[in-house]
Amino acid sequence: MPxxxxxxxxxxxxxxxxxxxxxxxxxxxxxxxxxxxxIYKLRFMPDAQGRWDYSTPTGQPGSFEVTPxxxxxxxxxxxxxxxxxxxxxxxxxxxxxxxxxxxxxxxxALETQTLATLRSAPFNKMRMCIFPKHYAYNNNEPEFYxxxxxxxxxxxxxxxxxxxxxxxxxxxxxxLILFHPYDHWGYSTMPPEKDDRYLRYVVARFAAYRxxxxxxxxEFDLMKSKQMSDxxxxxxxxxxxxxxxxxxxxxYSRTMYxxxxxxxxxxxxxxxxFSKTIGWxxxxxxxxxxxxxxxxxxxxxxxxxxxxRELVRRFWLGVTQGAYVGHGETYLDPHDILWWSKGGVxxxxxxQRIAFLRRILEQAPPGGLNPASEYYPAAGQPGRYYLxxxxxxxxxxxxxxLPPSASYKADLIDPWEMTIxxxxxxxxxKFRLSLPGKPYLAARLQANS
Amino acid sequence: MPxxxxxxxxxxxxxxxxxxxxxxxxxxxxxxxxxxxxIYKLRFMPDAQGRWDYSTPTGQPGSFEVTPxxxxxxxxxxxxxxxxxxxxxxxxxxxxxxxxxxxxxxxxALETQTLATLRSAPFNKMRMCIFPKHYAYNNNEPEFYxxxxxxxxxxxxxxxxxxxxxxxxxxxxxxLILFHPYDHWGYSTMPPEKDDRYLRYVVARFAAYRxxxxxxxxEFDLMKSKQMSDxxxxxxxxxxxxxxxxxxxxxYSRTMYxxxxxxxxxxxxxxxxFSKTIGWxxxxxxxxxxxxxxxxxxxxxxxxxxxxRELVRRFWLGVTQGAYVGHGETYLDPHDILWWSKGGVxxxxxxQRIAFLRRILEQAPPGGLNPASEYYPAAGQPGRYYLxxxxxxxxxxxxxxLPPSASYKADLIDPWEMTIxxxxxxxxxKFRLSLPGKPYLAARLQANS
Numbered sequence: 001m002p003x004x005x006x007x008x009x010x011x012x013x014x015x016x017x018x019x020x021x022x023x024x025x026x027x028x029x030x031x032x033x034x035x036x037x038x039i040y041k042l043r044f045m046p047d048a049q050g051r052w053d054y055s056t057p058t059g060q061p062g063s064f065e066v067t068p069x070x071x072x073x074x075x076x077x078x079x080x081x082x083x084x085x086x087x088x089x090x091x092x093x094x095x096x097x098x099x100x101x102x103x104x105x106x107x108x109a110l111e112t113q114t115l116a117t118l119r120s121a122p123f124n125k126m127r128m129c130i131f132p133k134h135y136a137y138n139n140n141e142p143e144f145y146x147x148x149x150x151x152x153x154x155x156x157x158x159x160x161x162x163x164x165x166x167x168x169x170x171x172x173x174x175x176l177i178l179f180h181p182y183d184h185w186g187y188s189t190m191p192p193e194k195d196d197r198y199l200r201y202v203v204a205r206f207a208a209y210r211x212x213x214x215x216x217x218x219e220f221d222l223m224k225s226k227q228m229s230d231x232x233x234x235x236x237x238x239x240x241x242x243x244x245x246x247x248x249x250x251x252y253s254r255t256m257y258x259x260x261x262x263x264x265x266x267x268x269x270x271x272x273x274f275s276k277t278i279g280w281x282x283x284x285x286x287x288x289x290x291x292x293x294x295x296x297x298x299x300x301x302x303x304x305x306x307x308x309r310e311l312v313r314r315f316w317l318g319v320t321q322g323a324y325v326g327h328g329e330t331y332l333d334p335h336d337i338l339w340w341s342k343g344g345v346x347x348x349x350x351x352q353r354i355a356f357l358r359r360i361l362e363q364a365p366p367g368g369l370n371p372a373s374e375y376y377p378a379a380g381q382p383g384r385y386y387l388x389x390x391x392x393x394x395x396x397x398x399x400x401x402l403p404p405s406a407s408y409k410a411d412l413i414d415p416w417e418m419t420i421x422x423x424x425x426x427x428x429x430k431f432r433l434s435l436p437g438k439p440y441l442a443a444r445l446q447a448n449s
Numbered sequence: 450m451p452x453x454x455x456x457x458x459x460x461x462x463x464x465x466x467x468x469x470x471x472x473x474x475x476x477x478x479x480x481x482x483x484x485x486x487x488i489y490k491l492r493f494m495p496d497a498q499g500r501w502d503y504s505t506p507t508g509q510p511g512s513f514e515v516t517p518x519x520x521x522x523x524x525x526x527x528x529x530x531x532x533x534x535x536x537x538x539x540x541x542x543x544x545x546x547x548x549x550x551x552x553x554x555x556x557x558a559l560e561t562q563t564l565a566t567l568r569s570a571p572f573n574k575m576r577m578c579i580f581p582k583h584y585a586y587n588n589n590e591p592e593f594y595x596x597x598x599x600x601x602x603x604x605x606x607x608x609x610x611x612x613x614x615x616x617x618x619x620x621x622x623x624x625l626i627l628f629h630p631y632d633h634w635g636y637s638t639m640p641p642e643k644d645d646r647y648l649r650y651v652v653a654r655f656a657a658y659r660x661x662x663x664x665x666x667x668e669f670d671l672m673k674s675k676q677m678s679d680x681x682x683x684x685x686x687x688x689x690x691x692x693x694x695x696x697x698x699x700x701y702s703r704t705m706y707x708x709x710x711x712x713x714x715x716x717x718x719x720x721x722x723f724s725k726t727i728g729w730x731x732x733x734x735x736x737x738x739x740x741x742x743x744x745x746x747x748x749x750x751x752x753x754x755x756x757x758r759e760l761v762r763r764f765w766l767g768v769t770q771g772a773y774v775g776h777g778e779t780y781l782d783p784h785d786i787l788w789w790s791k792g793g794v795x796x797x798x799x800x801q802r803i804a805f806l807r808r809i810l811e812q813a814p815p816g817g818l819n820p821a822s823e824y825y826p827a828a829g830q831p832g833r834y835y836l837x838x839x840x841x842x843x844x845x846x847x848x849x850x851l852p853p854s855a856s857y858k859a860d861l862i863d864p865w866e867m868t869i870x871x872x873x874x875x876x877x878x879k880f881r882l883s884l885p886g887k888p889y890l891a892a893r894l895q896a897n898s
Contacts, residue, residue, distance in 0.1 A: 298845040298886040302824060307888035310841035332845055375751060392759035396747040396781055437747040439756035 005065040009075040009088065009210045012044045012064060016056040019044070023052045023066075028243055033204040036154035043208035045244055047075070047088065076210040076246060077173055079265055083287050083322055084368025085247075088210075092366040095289060096358045097125035097175065097326035101218065102133035103343035104163045105142035111163065114343030118170050121346060122355030123327065125173040127251075127291060129218065130160065130202060135182040136301070137336040146187070150194070152201055161206060168211040175291075177251070178202065178234070179226075180218040189225045196237055203241040212246050214238050215268060219253040228257075235263040251291055259284045269293075269323075272314060277321035278371050288323040290314070295340050296348040297330030304330030304340065308349035309416060309440070313391065315350075315357055316415055316442060320377035320389040322370045327354055356418040360387070360444070386445040389415075394439045397432050404429035406447035413442035420444070454514040458524040458537065458659045461493045461513060465505035468493070472501045472515075477692055482653040485603035492657035494693055496524070496537065525659045525695060526622055528714055532736050532771055533817025534696075537659075541815040544738060545807045546574035546624065546775035550667065551582035552792035553612045554591035560612065563792030567619050570795060571804035572776065574622040576700075576740060578667065579609065579651060584631040585750070586785040595636070599643070606654055617660040624740075626700070627651065627683070628675075629667040638674045645686055652690040661695050663687050664717060668702040677706075684712040700740060708733045718742075718772075721763060726770035727820050737772040739763070744789050745797040746779030753779030753789065757798035758865060758889075762840065764799075764806055765864055765891060769826035769838040771819045776803055805867040809836070809893070835894040838864075843888045846881050853878035855896035862891035869893070 006012045014032075017040040021028045032042030046052055046066045055061040069075065075088025077095075085093040098121070103114050118126075132142040144156035164174045178199065181188050190198065206212050216234055217223065231250065238248060249268035250257045259267045266287035267280065272294055281288050296311045297304045311327065318325035329339040329348045337344040361369075364387070369379035372386055376393065380386035383403040390398075402408060410423040410433055423433060426448060435441065455461045463481075466489035470477045481491030495501055495515045504510040518524065524537025534542040547570070552563050567575075581591040593605035613623045627648065630637050639647065655661050665683055666672065680699065687697060698717035699706045708716045715736040716729065721743055730737050745760045746753045760776065767774035778788040778797045786793040810818075813836070818828035821835055825842065829835035832852040839847075851857060859872040859882055872882055875897060884890065 298843050300844050300846060300848065302842050302844070305842045305844040307841050307843050310888065392756050393751050393754045394747050394756050395749050395751070395754040397749060399749065439759065 005067050006046065007067050007073060008049050008069045009045055009047065009073055010066075010069070011208045012046060012052075014042050014044070014054070014056065016040060016042055016059055018042065019054045019056045021046070021052055021054045023048055023050065030243060031200070031204045031241070033201050034152065035158075042204070045076075045208040045210060047244070072171065073210070076244060077213070078245075079247070079287055081367060082285055083281060083370060085266075085287060086366070092362075092368070093124070094358065094361045094368075095125050095173070095287075095324045096123055096354060096361075097127060097289070097291060097324070098123040099127040099292070099295075099326060099328040099340055100343040101127065101129045101177070101180070101341045102138055102142075103128060103341070104160055105132040105144075106140075106342050107143050110337065110342060110344055113345065115166055115170070117343065117345050118167070118172060121351055122358045124171055124358075125175055125213070125326070126167055127175045127177060127215065127218075127326065129177040129180050131180060131183065131187040132185065133180065133182045133341060134184040135341070137299075137338050138182070138341050139336070145185070146198075157205055161209070164206060164209050164212065168209060173211045173213055174209070175213040175215050175249075176202075176206065177215045177218045178238075179216065179220070179223060181222040182218075188223050192230065192233075195230070195234065199234060199237045200241050203238055207242045207244055207246060214242070214246055214248045216248065216250040218251050219270070220250050220257060221255040222253050231257060232261075235261070239263045249289070259286065274314065274317035274321065274377075277318065277323045278374075281322055281371070289326065290318050290323060291326040292328065293318075293325055295328035295330045296350045297332075297338070297340070299330045299332055299338070301330075304328075304338075308353070311350045312353040312357075312415055313440060315354055316389045317377055317391065319357065319361060319369065320379045320387055320442070322368070322379045327351065353415060353418060357415065360413070360420075380445070384447045386443075388443040388445075390435070390439070390441050390443075392439045394437050394441075395435055396437045397434045398443070399430060399432045400427070400445065401430045402428075402445060408445040408447055411444040411446075412436075413444055414440075415442055416440060454516050455495065456516045456522060457498050457518045458494055458496065458522055459515075459518070460657045461495060461501075463491050463493070463503070463505065465489060465491055465508055467491065468503045468505045470495070470501055470503045472497055472499060479692060480649070480653045480690070482650050483601065484607075491653070494525075494657040494659060496693070521620065522659070525693060526662070527694075528696070528736060530816060531734055532730060532819060534715075534736060535815070541811075541817070542573070543807065543810045543817075544574050544622070544773045545572055545803060545810075546576060546738070546740060546773070547572040548576040548741070548744075548775060548777040548789055549792040550576065550578045550626070550629075550790045551587060551591075552577060552790070553609055554581040554593075555589075555791050556592050559786065559791060559793055562794065564615055564619070566792070566794050567616070567621060570800055571807045573620055573807075574624055574662070574775070575616055576624045576626060576664065576667075576775065578626040578629050580629060580632065580636040581634070582629065582631045582790060583633040584790070586748075586787050587631070587790050588785070594634070595647075601650055610655060610658070613655060613658050613661065617658060622660045622662055623658070624662040624664050624698075625651070625655065626664045626667045627687070628665065628669070628672060630671040631667075637672050641679065641682075644679070644683065648683060648686045649690050652687055656691045656693055656695060663691070663695055663697045665697065665699040667700050668719070669699055669706060670704040671702050680706060681710075684710070688712045698738070708735065723763065723766035723770065723826075726767065726772050730771055730820070738775065739767050739772060740775040741777065742767075742774060744777035744779045745799045746781075746787070746789070748779045748781055748787070750779075753777075753787075757802070760799045761802040761806075761864055762889060764803055765838045766826055766840065768806065768810060768818065769828045769836055769891070771817070771828045776800065802864060802867060806864065809862070809869075829894070833896045837892040837894075839884070839888070839890050839892075841888045843886045843890075844884055845886045846883045847892070848879060848881045849876070849894065850879045851877070851894060857894040857896055860893040860895075861885075862893055863889075864891055865889060
């Protein structure tokens with residue numbers, strides 16, 4: 001008789017250095033982690049309902065019951081169909097990310113404020129560094145450090161995993177950045193043995209949280225003490241250590257890592273040339289995320305001072321070419337609390353427009369949007385759904401040429417004003433829609449069911 | 450004793466098939482052209498003041514006096530210093546072009562209206578085809594045809610040269626397009642002998658007008674019946690036939706002609722990727738003109754429906770990277786009178802902003818603006834003058850780092866609102882200017898004299 005229960009894709013914990021979990025024909029080996037004072041714990045995320053049994057090297061064997069997931073628990077996110085994602089239960093996942101690199105290193109007051117902001121923000125993915133960050137606008141020391149001497153600091157990791165869980169409660173994927181160059185503590189220049197030990201520890205400790213993604217690095221190519229072979233090894237360690245196969249990517253500054261490697265599950269771009277989107281998709285045949293396409297803000301650095309309108313434009317250029325785009329915000333603050341790194345509150349004009357876009361994307365048929373036209377950016381599903389974006393073009397009309405198998409209803413969308421205006425009528429095959437001769441508009445065509 | 454006089458860079462005419470003109474140590478051979486009924490005329494543009502003598506194969510020798518140019522006559526435009534232009538008298542020429550491809554084929558009423566529009570428009574260069582045009586929105590037949598059978602139609606050419614002269618009176622360079630593919634009369638598929646005879650005729654007839662430029666073609670690469678060797682030969686014929694060395698370029702659709710050839714005096718671009726501007730300048734080391742970067746308008750074709758704001762942005766991106774940009778306008782009209790091809794009146798919002806930019810450029814020190822910064826588009830003259838454009842960036846300030854040899858006065862420029870706001874103070878070396886955190890602004894720094 002099982003002594004306890006946990007929901008599917010929940011976390012089952014045990015005080016043990018390792019364990020074997022068994023369900024029907026399967027056995028899963030799980031490594032634990034030291035949580036201070038020589039005490040080992042392990043965490044396991046069962047992916048199937050029913051009875052699971054386990055045994056450990058030293059303790060009593062046991063079993064537990066895996067119950068259906070609670071509402072809102074859809075399991076981890078996977079690549080569903082080459083270019084798009086879904087949760088493990090099949091629910092589509094449309095990534096609408098933001099970035100607060102160092103938000104978990106700011107102390108409880110600010111971190112709580114960040115979580116409160118996220119509660120009503122449109123974002124369902126957070127790019128965040130495990131290590132603290134030293135950089136412009138980031139001169140404060142963290143409350144916790146990851147190491148005490150050469151040993152892992154349990155306080156640091158307990159704090160971080162609480163934040164990961166809190167993001168999960170908000171439906172936000174934690175895109176954990178494992179290494180980054182903005183460092184004055186030495187975390188970017190650890191010896192290989194310590195790098196590897198760190199990776200195994202992080203994976204053992206966090207992988208059971210279903211909302212975890214692994215981002216091998218932010219701007220890996222700026223970490224001059226690492227070789228390309230180090231990054232290959234890091235990927236291999238993460239891939240081998242993670243029993244659940246969480247998503248893996250690597251972000252770059254100027255030089256791309258070879259995104260065609262099989263262990264890269266999706267392409268994390270730093271770029272703002274959206275004319276290359278379809279080329280990148282075709283080259284890698286993986287989900288394409290413009291995780292960093294410059295941030296809405298007003299700081300001196302040009303990566304952090306584009307206008308809200310420009311960022312909204314980039315979101316639309318991305319999604320109407322079959323990719324996804326990430327948000328960031330860098331408005332100057334007297335206390336250097338810039339959302340992009342520390343979180344806090346949002347000041348910009350793009351988030352509500354991104355929320356508007358997210359609703360449109362989530363109302364689209366499941367399976368994601370793929371490029372549908374080369375004349376204007378347009379993506380959709382053949383014969384079913386199309387989203388067009390006219391960018392700085394302002395035609396007084398457009399002649400659509402859609403598969404004649406369906407008739408369509410049409411909407412004119414103003415991404416900035418956040419209006420959706422139905423166009424009266426039903427349309428089929430080749431047809432023309434009048435447009436108001438105004439730039440930055442979009443159109444949606446949905447097959448009548 | 451001279452029997453007549455003409456001003457410098459004016460036109461001296463003679464009824465003769467050819468003539469030798471002599472001034473001091475120089476002799477210039479000028480070919481005439483048949484003006485119908487077997488009557489030959491010739492035209493000569495003297496480039497120096499004083500007495501000129503001439504002789505013809507059959508008639509009396511003669512002489513005439515070349516007087517100083519009248520106000521507003523600065524002679525033909527030349528390449529002055531690798532990347533920029535000046536008139537023959539040294540006056541800077543800042544090209545601010547527009548395009549009315551077929552405006553001289555529309556009949557007197559509309560052509561007169563076009564000239565009236567140009568009188569108050571900001572343009573000082575007109576891209577225009579010699580041959581009539583058959584294309585979308587261009588289905589009307591011209592009043593005059595260039596050939597009667599195999600012979601040149603004097604009415605056609607008299608009409609065209611009157612329009613060239615009228616442009617000259619308005620201070621507008623006539624960028625004459627010698628060939629183009631949008632044809633249903635056969636002008637794009639003439640045999641080589643006829644092509645060559647046509648070129649020699651046009652040069653003999655028009656080269657004496659000081660405001661003539663030669664554009665070998667519009668979209669040469671779409672003229673499938675011509676080989677690259679034909680274009681080389683056309684250039685050579687124009688170069689050899691033109692006693693004055695008027696400017697020569699060639700416009701393309703997708704494939705560039707080799708712009709490094711010595712007979713190409715400046716690069717006529719069809720492109721809108723302004724991130725390549727500095728690369729193109731460095732590659733060719735010639736003046737770079739984005740003659741076609743898409744047009745303000747609302748037609749269905751995406752080359753003809755960008756917003757006024759986007760076109761103004763492109764003008765600024767070009768000039769602040771050391772290049773020049775051309776205008777065109779394509780608003781739908783019930784009678785298909787689109788400025789881009791037929792002329793008429795202007796409807797758009799960009800021309801007045803282009804006028805504003807032209808005034809700024811003409812107030813800059815002579816010699817043209819060359820790239821001065823890579824962080825934001827900026828062009829200027831070292832230690833003397835700088836024009837910055839922040840594009841979609843909205844920094845709350847910018848730290849300039851200018852040669853400390855001078856102190857500068859600073860202006861904040863709003864290219865759309867057309868305001869120039871002096872920033873109080875005098876600035877030197879490294880200094881910071883506060884900016885209003887608004888996109889699409891510019892800044893001007895001028896050394897205090």
